[in-house]
Amino acid sequence: MKSEICTSDADTIRVRGLDLTTEILGKLDIGQMAFLEIWGRVPTPQEDIVFNSLVVALVEHGLVPSVLAARLTFLGAPDSFQAAVASGLCGLGSVFVGSIEGSAKILQEGIQRIDQGLSIDAYVTEIVGSFKADKRAIPGLGHPIHKEADPRTKKLLAIAAENGFSGRHVELLHALVREAERVNARHLPINVSGAIGAIASELGLDWRVSRGIGLIARTIGLVAHLLEELRNPMARELWLRTEKEAQAGDHS
Amino acid sequence: MKSEICTSDADTIRVRGLDLTTEILGKLDIGQMAFLEIWGRVPTPQEDIVFNSLVVALVEHGLVPSVLAARLTFLGAPDSFQAAVASGLCGLGSVFVGSIEGSAKILQEGIQRIDQGLSIDAYVTEIVGSFKADKRAIPGLGHPIHKEADPRTKKLLAIAAENGFSGRHVELLHALVREAERVNARHLPINVSGAIGAIASELGLDWRVSRGIGLIARTIGLVAHLLEELRNPMARELWLRTEKEAQAGDHS
Amino acid sequence: MKSEICTSDADTIRVRGLDLTTEILGKLDIGQMAFLEIWGRVPTPQEDIVFNSLVVALVEHGLVPSVLAARLTFLGAPDSFQAAVASGLCGLGSVFVGSIEGSAKILQEGIQRIDQGLSIDAYVTEIVGSFKADKRAIPGLGHPIHKEADPRTKKLLAIAAENGFSGRHVELLHALVREAERVNARHLPINVSGAIGAIASELGLDWRVSRGIGLIARTIGLVAHLLEELRNPMARELWLRTEKEAQAGDHS
Amino acid sequence: MKSEICTSDADTIRVRGLDLTTEILGKLDIGQMAFLEIWGRVPTPQEDIVFNSLVVALVEHGLVPSVLAARLTFLGAPDSFQAAVASGLCGLGSVFVGSIEGSAKILQEGIQRIDQGLSIDAYVTEIVGSFKADKRAIPGLGHPIHKEADPRTKKLLAIAAENGFSGRHVELLHALVREAERVNARHLPINVSGAIGAIASELGLDWRVSRGIGLIARTIGLVAHLLEELRNPMARELWLRTEKEAQAGDHS
Structure with missing residues (x-):
């Protein structure tokens, strides 16, 4: 060891x-x-700027489910601040921040296979087809709220390009979007997880730990939300309202 | 809400x-x-330097229990990277990083009471006496390994002083050390949690979320250790050895 | 080891x-x-009945904060079922189920001190006075919803009595209630945590792990709630509504 | 909601x-x-016996990684008992207890497709081929320690059979084993996760929450191990030894 x-x-x-x-x-x-x-x-100074931008982009995105989970946990365990943060992190799985990992995986495995001789076109056709067959969304593409374009995506890709990190992974991501839009016949914006997955890959971060960028960022966000919960709580109200509504009509 | x-x-x-x-x-x-x-x-530029130094100081301290817990969790759940980090954070309680909170609480409550008219001497006498009566260590003082002086403490206090954040909380911490050393008749170095508790108080951070500095820092550290675990694993060996040793002699 | x-x-x-x-x-x-x-x-058959009743009593209590936290975590990490349950357990701290521990601690430390010669009256006077001075609620007494009497308490104490487990810890709990009601001049029902803390003490369970009864029970409850969340989800609605309400007026 | x-x-x-x-x-x-x-x-009485046997089988399996993670977490956060248990549960992912889910998924999806007209042979050929192509182990088959036969498997399948729960899912599991052994040309015992996945499917438990059986069981086990850790600790020794060994040679 x-x-x-x-x-x-x-x-x-x-x-x-x-x-x-x-x-x-x-x-x-x-x-x-x-x-x-x-x-x-x-x-390097360039890596520094690009890495900072990835983390900064993910620190805060409002009252997302992980923030609510952390606030509710803090209500029950105000003596275990670390457990409230841990509780929030537990929800950063495949749907939200964890999608960075899915995006980085597709891109890193793609570059590897392209290096072995596969064409970009063949790879993106295979990926888009495989996700369509499984009726699953491609990680990094589309967003429930930002349907047109995730405001953070364009900026992050610009920062990466200005600093020399808009290479083969970013190129492959764009090829993937084009194929996904063609096959699904609708606009599919690159979401922030997709951009981060691509740029983290440019920085050489192994996709298996790329979700860590989101974890670092969201830990910062969770600390801020728990401070706000102390000063201006909402978890108790959220609990009592939900309980009242969800049980209504059952008391008869 | x-x-x-x-x-x-x-x-x-x-x-x-x-x-x-x-x-x-x-x-x-x-x-x-x-x-x-x-x-x-x-x-401000000064706050920026001081805040950064607090987080940086806590990012890494070797194969501490929380790192081992995260590595062991990752062994069982390589598909839940976020759960491995959360598992590690769960252990940042009263003994390790959580002691920042204890230290900041003593200092912030002390300043409040001193503002209400209590003398510094009376306050530190009360605190040291109360912890001694309960046979508990005063958070922020002493260290199992760094018995002489925690190398990070002096540096952090110097950075704080250079940037104008060596005020009343730091002064109170020193008064507390003097009284604790007098009563216990032995050298009690300020540990890194004590210094961070005091400096975070200087920055105006509510003690109830001060543990958050450690959580932000250690999330960074846990990501790095999980990457190393992927490349050069130790968790399986740790498990098998422990099981073998702890069960020895029971098979008869 | x-x-x-x-x-x-x-x-x-x-x-x-x-x-x-x-x-x-x-x-x-x-x-x-x-x-x-x-x-x-x-x-023994008697221990079996009493222990089962303690766990059964805590399995389910509606859409409590820990259940909501687990459901919200599951929304973000449907691939990490274990992390959703863990997220819910993180909130079983001092306020809710963790109060079993506080209750059992008071009773077990009380019996120890009474064995050393302190009178029951002196002990309960000390405890009630100490919590009043700190403006803290005594663990095991009072309930935010069941203001008159927690319906589970009476039944649990009856099951314990029928099976020979209504001994000194239960007696001490009743003495504590009487003193707390006298000092606070209001009705303070024993809540389910108080009854479980007392009965677990009768069964000889160390107070430091007594919270474990609640953890075993609530893990069962969390599994059931996550199954319901799969079939009839509420977490997404809870998130979107909360986000909408809490941000209203800030968009100007 | x-x-x-x-x-x-x-x-x-x-x-x-x-x-x-x-x-x-x-x-x-x-x-x-x-x-x-x-x-x-x-x-029913039969369901009662079978369900109990599934949980009982998973309560304890020695100093597994999740137990060590919980003990190490408790060392750092003795004030957050629930966080230590949660930390242990976080590791019940795809490798260990989570494999119940993988097994139940294969069996439940198989029965569904067989009901739609696929033959058992075609299904098991597809599954074994697909896992082989991905170089992944089939969940529920094989065990790192119990290479010949998991002692719990046979007993659980017997209890299920005696109580009328050895139906189509169990039959499909046996067909899967036969095909996997044929293709891999080696003995592949059904492990306890495989048996539990099959029997839970017989009981009608949705595979997406089947991991819950393991979570309920292991929460019991973790409480017992944390009690032992209080009385006869090993986490500190485990930490100090590991740190010493892993850093050896780096101090030069």
């Missing part, structure tokens, strides 16, 4: 080879530290 | 009044976004 | 010394198995 | 139409209550 991330003794903590006290604290900010921790090295 | 954090419609997402696409993405980094989200406004 | 609960090899699994295949399966039911697992021995 | 499970007012709690105080407490045991809660009706 061996970990390469950190070494510590009574006097020193080193993270990825850098001394936490003398080389990291006050020198690296959160984004650079996260990059160092995950990628194993300090980011 | 009302939330002041975010508003969104089909075209726009505003966080704390700023437009995510035109005013946040590419303009604010993760630390500034987190500050905006939690405090409700963009930080 | 040593565990006394289970031993297994390629052919046999023994739990608390009994062979799972030949001595447990088909011979012990869930309640007896849980008692064996936790207490280390098969229950 | 409507729930059919429970109705309550200030005086009465009804679960699935039965009065908790007068018709459930002291009359139904945990297994019958769980069946009532999940299936919506009291079980």
Whole structure:
């Protein structure tokens, strides 16, 4: 059993080879530290900008189900702040933030197969056909609210392009959209998960941990929502109203 | 029911009044976004440096119990990445990162009572006496490994001082240490949770959500450890060895 | 490192010394198995009835916050059923089911101190005074909905009495209620957590794990609610309505 | 929004139409209550025996990863007992207990397609071929420790048969094993998840919540392990040893 991330003794903590006290604290900010921790090295200025934009994009999206779950958990367990945040994170599965993973998987596996000789066209035809056969939405495409275009998508792709991270994964994503729109005969905007999945792939992040970008971001958001819940609570009202409505008519 | 954090419609997402696409993405980094989200406004340059240092300090501290829990969870549920991170966060309770909360509570309640007329001496005497009577460790003081001095503590307090955040909460923490060392007749270093509790209080963060700094930081760390677990796993070995050892002699 | 609960090899699994295949399966039911697992021995018929009644009482109490949290989590992560249940359990803290622990703690520590010579009167006076000074509710007393009397309490105490488990902890609970009602000059019904805390103490369950009775029960309830959520969902409606209401007026 | 499970007012709690105080407490045991809660009706005596056996079989299997995760979480958060249990449940994903779901899905979808005219042979050929192509293990078959035969499997299938629940799903499971052994040319024992998936399907449990049987069972097991952790801890030792070993050689 061996970990390469950190070494510590009574006097020193080193993270990825850098001394936490003398080389990291006050020198690296959160984004650079996260990059160092995950990628194993300090980011270039361009990577820094792009990685920060991915996390920032996902910090907040209103009273989404994971936020409500965390607030309801905090109502029952105000003594376990960490459990309220954990409860919210548990819901970042396949439907919401977890779709980053699905998007990154399709793109990374696609590049691998294209490198082995498959054409882009053949790959996107296969993917779109396979999801259609299973009657499943392609991760990264479409959004329940932002039907026209997710406002964050265009901006993130622009930031990535300006910094040199609009390469083969982004190109493949666009090819995938074109094929999906053709087959389904309707507009399918790239959603924020799709853009993040593609850009994270450009940054070289393994798709199997790409959901982590959303987890880091949403942990920040959950802390803010729990602070608001303390000051201006809504969970109790949400509970009592729901219970009243859902049981109405059963008391007869 | 009302939330002041975010508003969104089909075209726009505003966080704390700023437009995510035109005013946040590419303009604010993760630390500034987190500050905006939690405090409700963009930080000053000094607040920015200090807040970043608090989170950065807690990202990584080796194979701590929460990291091992997350790795073991990932072994059983590789399809639920978010659940592995949540599992790790669940353990950030009173013993480890949660102690930030205990420290911030003592300091914030202390300043409140001192403002009402109590002397600093009277307050620290009361706190140290009360914890001693309950045979409990004072949150923020002492460390199982860093017995002399936590290397991060001094640096964090220096960064805070350089940026104008070494005020009354930090002063109270030092008074508390002096009294605790006097009563217990031994050296009690301020640990990283103590320093963070004090500095977070200087930044005006409500102690009831101060544990959130640790949660944000450790989510970053957990993502990195789960990536390492994918590439160079240890959880299976940890499980099989433990099972073998703990059952030895019971098979007779 | 040593565990006394289970031993297994390629052919046999023994739990608390009994062979799972030949001595447990088909011979012990869930309640007896849980008692064996936790207490280390098969229950007497009386213990069996009383333990079962404690768990059964807590399985279901409507659309409580933990149920809503689990349903909302399931909406985002339908692929992580276990994470939805875990999310619901996270909220069983100090306010709801966790109050069993608070009640059992007061009673078990009380019996210990009474055994050391303190009078019952002195102990309940101390406890009621201490909670009043801290402006905290005494765990196990009072209920937000069942203001007169929790319908489950009387029945549980009767089942315990019929089976010989209405001893010193139950007696102490009644003394505590009398003192609390005297000091607060109002009716304070024993709630279901209070009754369960007392009866679990009669059964010899360490207060530090007494919350476990609620966790076992609510896991059953959460599974049922998630099945209903699959067939007749409410989480999406709950989310969309809440988001709409809480953001109203902010779009200007 | 409507729930059919429970109705309550200030005086009465009804679960699935039965009065908790007068018709459930002291009359139904945990297994019958769980069946009532999940299936919506009291079980027959045969269903009662079979359902109990499924849960009992999964309560305990030694120091599995989920148990270690819960113990490690409890070390950091002894104040959040529920979070330690939740942390353990988070790991019951696709690899361990979650495989019940995979098994039940294959069997329930199979019966549906066979009802639509497909032959059993064609279905099992398709399934085995599909998993082989994906290089994935078929859920419910094979076991890392019990290579010959899982001792619990045979017993559970016998209990099911004796009580009239060895019908088409069990038959299909056996056909699946035969085909998998033929194609892979090696012995593949039905593991406990496979047997439970089949028998739960016989009981009419929707595969999408079948993992719930394991969650109910393991919650019981986790409570017992956390009690043992309080009395005879191992998590601290596990942490310190792992940290020491994994960092060895990095300090140079």
